Amino acid sequence: MITGKPLFTVEHIQNRVKELASKISEDYEGKELFSVGILRGAFMFFADIVKLIQIPMTIDFINVSSYAKTASTGEITVHTDLRDDIAGKHVLLIEDIIDTGLTLRHIREMLLKRDPASLKICVFLDKKSRRIVEVPLDYVGFEIPNEYVVGYGLDYENKFRNLPYIAIFKKDT
Ligand code: IMP
Ligand code: MG
Secondary structure, eight states: OEEEEEEEOHHHHHHHHHHHHHHHHHHTTTSOEEEEEEETTTHHHHHHHHHHOOSOEEEEEEEEEEEETTEEEEEEEEEEOOSSOOTTOEEEEEEEEESSSHHHHHHHHHHHTTOOSEEEEEEEEEOGGGOSSOOOOSEEEEEOOSOOEEBTTBOBTTBSTTOSSEEEEOOOO
């Protein structure tokens, strides 16, 4: 069951995505970007933000999973790696949410070994109070409390990803 009204409405989301995209466009002025979407959760945020970033870019995706239902297992499986080589490129990792930090730390360390010119991280949601490992975040959409959220790409058991807004999820008891 999805409870209450949206935590972030479509309008709220779009305004924040615009702000993040402007900041990214400013910061990368004169460079070329290699944007990496982390599937599956980031697909909607990724599609929205890249449309608004005014920097030449190439895109790629990495498909990982880290979650057993709503409890982080700490184990990250890379289902599909990047197709392109990132050596010498300005990589921007785009992720839906950071919780314990284990997923992003794993991906970041894996990609840093491939010698990108730079690697920055953009996350839409930050559940800061749940962090187990520190990961440097360059762009954050919203900080959220310790609640399980769905929609705008985020799932519960792979459902609700298509909701256009973010809602707090509570299981029926
Ligand atoms: P971390 O490794 O604990 O930082 O978890 C990150 C991953 O867990 C994200 O990429 C999401 O797939 C998933 N996740 C964490 N919190 C939520 C949530 O509230 N809703 C949906 N997915 C979540
Ligand atoms: Mg994810």
